[in-house]
Amino acid sequence: MSEGAAAALRVTLIDDHPVFRIGMAALLDSLEGITVVGQVPGFAAARELFAEGHETDVVLMDIDLGDGSGVDLTRDLLRDRPDLRVLVVTMHEDDDAVVAAVRAGARGYLVKSSPPDAVERAVRAVAAGEMILSPAVAERAMAYVLGGQRAARVPFPQLTAREREVLDLLAHGLDNTAIARRLTLSPKTVRNTVATVLAKLSLRDRSAAIVRARAEGLGGGDPAASGPSDS
Template structure:
């Protein structure tokens, strides 16, 4: 009989009910062992670096913190750890940003137990895996299925371009959220996505790059 590889897991999510339910599910699967949980970005990094699991189940929205930032910090402190994102958002900027940060899998909350098990085993083995809905988003992005908007930075989505315009005009995330009727956390995620796609490391560099392309130079309200 083939021995099933043992997979040690840490669950990172700021909702206790989700962590409890996921831990119960995974503990019933042969070969899986939940060795830790975390509710915040800082706690996630500490728990993972100390316990060195094979796979981390990572939410992207961690209350006041970011699962993307947690992923980057974890991979600096515990390189080789597999990160499987399990979150609510399946839009292209969330998927793109998480995968660029180093995640090797991406599922939406509500995925079937069989898909969760398959994805964990794939990530533990060093593979990359996407849930069905997320795969459609990734294919559309990579094949350029989104209609081009024209002008500079055509790799950005329409919403990312709106955010970039407001950043370049000097607005902070709170003001952008109010202008676009979004939450500040959603705006922050869009800003991270723009950083990644335009290959800049901070807001100042982004403003310079945008203005060099003629974005943000008008006085429109």
């Protein structure tokens, strides 16, 4: 390669929503010096792609993949390929999973509603080694860094704090009525939250959720210690 010819910035998309993925690929391919070199719909497909030696500079990573967590995938990919630049894609910038992704090694996040110019800036900045974080996310991520190894791993980072709280009480064996009473919520809100948790974790029913939650360390200790949260 001659000094005057800069290589195109290679981007790979990992997102389980085909419409978003196709639209993002079209946008990125229309930008000068950027080319999309790969698209996969989920966790398993991404692992297979990179196991085959896929080369890319930046990964746009959906946080909530249909068959797994984008946070876990970020951690796995960076363990094997620390040179990768991962930019997580999220619906909400205050999502706990954004901070978890940064802890896992992501260089920042991109809100799915971002305009085209913001997408371009974020991709180019991350490729150049910069971090793309809001002040709130940066503060929480820094608190983790300063805490060092004492900081606890957050189970199910794709869930909100409230959803994890409900799942924890579910893992204690409480039914919806008891959970609602404990968290000062309506039974309908608890029922809807449980349904959301099952969908996010790709679980069939409450029993499967309990097994999965206990495997991740939830459901231990005294459930009476779980009081209403601020979320």
